[in-house]
Amino acid sequence: MTLPARPLLRRCVALLATGALTVLLTAFAGPEAQGAVPAPPAGWTTVFSDDFNGPAGSPVNSSNWMYNTGPGSNFGTGEIETMTNSTSNVHLDGNGNLNITALGSGNNWTSGRIQTPSAVAGAPAGGKLEVTASIQQPNPGSGLGYWPAFWMLGQGQWPENGEIDIMEDVNARSQVAGTIHCGVYPGGPCNEGNGIGSGLRDCGGCQTGFHTYTMILDRTNTSNESITFYLDGAAYFTVTEGQVGASTWQQAFDHNLTILFDLAMGGGFPNGVCGCTTPTGATTSGGTMTVQYVAAYTTTGGGTNPPPGGGAITGYQGLCLDDRSASTANGNPIQVYTCNGTAAQQWTFVQAGTTLHVLGKCLDIAGGGTANGTKVQLYDCNNTGAQVWIPQSNGALYNPQSNKCLDDTDFSTTPGTQVQIWDCAGSANQVWHLP
Incomplete structure (x- = not known):
């Protein structure tokens, strides 16, 4: 089926002030030395995971992932690569990691985008959902135009069906942004197509080592649900239901979503940040986003909408x-x-x-x-x-x-x-x- 496009994010860079609330997520307090999926914290249940184990050069597990292929121009973000299912662009490295690699020069690039075939993760009414991944961002040398992303997407109409961008960076800046999308396009309560986001913030060492990028959707406060973004266990940005209205929030986030990884090249976000057209002639081919694991965990819900059974x-x-x-x-x-x-x-x-x-x-x-x-x-x-x-x-x-x-x-x-x-x-x- 035709998938909704990942939209353009805001073009201005709004760095967050330091002093974000630091929390200890039982399994996610810092960079993981190993690629194994962490056990769920006490009181949580694993609902989806992949540790990307498999022979070097092999494709991803087809039970967990499908490929979104075709020109990046189809995605509505201005990116210029062609997404493929080639193991040159998407493969397991044999050491328990997923590699997504962008290859090319000028305006001719290939890369990869994978997505769970179904909506695998959602917060139960009255409960919580945590989605996390250990990722090393691309470190291509000259990185203008690189746009790695780890995100979630609701089924159906965008942006009403919801989108949660857990990790995005552009131009190999070693930064991170967390963003939600909802409501109507253009404008609406989520300011589409920008969304409501943290803006890019410092992510020291994120291109040279693995760091955990996490989102928690919290539905325990039924009058004001929230989504909070974490880097290595430190909360840095929160959006609440009250900011967009109950009906808009329910349509966007009170249901399951798919999980995606992709590495785009060029487009509105990297172009807007650098004030130039990317990629440039100096952009280095072969930059790779490496993922050790991805996991989704939920708590038991306490709500009544919708009930089980x-x-x-x-x-x-x-x-x-x-x-x-x-x-x-x-x-x-x-x-x-x-x-x-x-x-x-x-x-x-x-x-x-x-x-x-x-x-x-x-x-x-x-x-x-x-x-x-x-x-x-x-x-x-x-x-x-x-x-x-x-x-x-x-x-x-x-x-x-x-x-x-x-x-x-x-x-x-x-x-x-x-x-x-x-x-x-x-x-x-x-x-x-x-x-």
């Missing part, structure tokens, strides 16, 4: 969301029907992907459509944006890809009416009560 989903006038005739055929209509406790009405909300399952398949928008009135059906779970449903505080089930909500067609009270997507209106026929 399966059961009926009730809607307008108490009718239930139902898989017609309990058929498991792809394309089978999803309808409203008299609640009867059958397996066709036993839905499970799965936070890993924010999908709704019944009879082993997923609630799906027919053909990945985005128009008002597009019918909703049952289909094999496939990790596409057509199957992402984000519960809203007003009871709506929001699909970011279409920017629409699950809708009981024409406020129907007739059992057997197939449901659809429609502009989110906060109306009674768009209120759904999860099990």
Whole structure:
């Protein structure tokens, strides 16, 4: 599928003042000497990890990663490289590390961008998510144009679906920036396409050794959730739900996201920082971002939205969301029907992907459509944006890809009416009560 572009970050460099709160993250208090994935801190559970073990020169684990290939110009950031799946650009080094290498000169560069095939990590309601990686930034000699990144992306529409940039640097400056993206483009509460970020700050030794880059999404304060960025266990920047508004925050971050690594060349961010066009004739080929491990950990949630387990989903006038005739055929209509406790009405909300399952398949928008009135059906779970449903505080089930909500067609009270997507209106026929 076509992936949302990683946007341009702010062009001005705003260095943070020193004196950031220093915290001890049990496994992440400083640079890791070894590449093994740290055990989760007490009270946390590992939900995703990769230690990049494998033979030298081999590709990444296809169960954990897919390649985003093609011209960097497709990503909407102004970068000029072509992303490939070649082991010249992306490979394991045989010592437990991932290498992403940019090769080229002038305007002809190749590099790599990998992404988890599905949304593997999210903070449970009332809980926390920590995503961390041990990375050595590129050290290419002359580095104008280098743009390494470790980040997360929600499924569906950008920026509504959310983006969290855990580590970015440009031009081999040995710096780091943490940024979130949300809301609407352009402008909106997250000031898109800049986002809300720390600006570049000093990251001493980050090009010559491994350092940990960490993000914690904290949903324990249900009235003001937050995202905090850490370098080697020291917090340096926090963004809160109150800065952007509850509905915008929920659409962006109250669900699972994918994890990405990439090494871009050129584009708006490096160009804006240097006040020049990058890369230049002096830029050195072969700069490499090296990753020892990546891991995601969560705590147990304490909230009730969405709850675990399966059961009926009730809607307008108490009718239930139902898989017609309990058929498991792809394309089978999803309808409203008299609640009867059958397996066709036993839905499970799965936070890993924010999908709704019944009879082993997923609630799906027919053909990945985005128009008002597009019918909703049952289909094999496939990790596409057509199957992402984000519960809203007003009871709506929001699909970011279409920017629409699950809708009981024409406020129907007739059992057997197939449901659809429609502009989110906060109306009674768009209120759904999860099990």
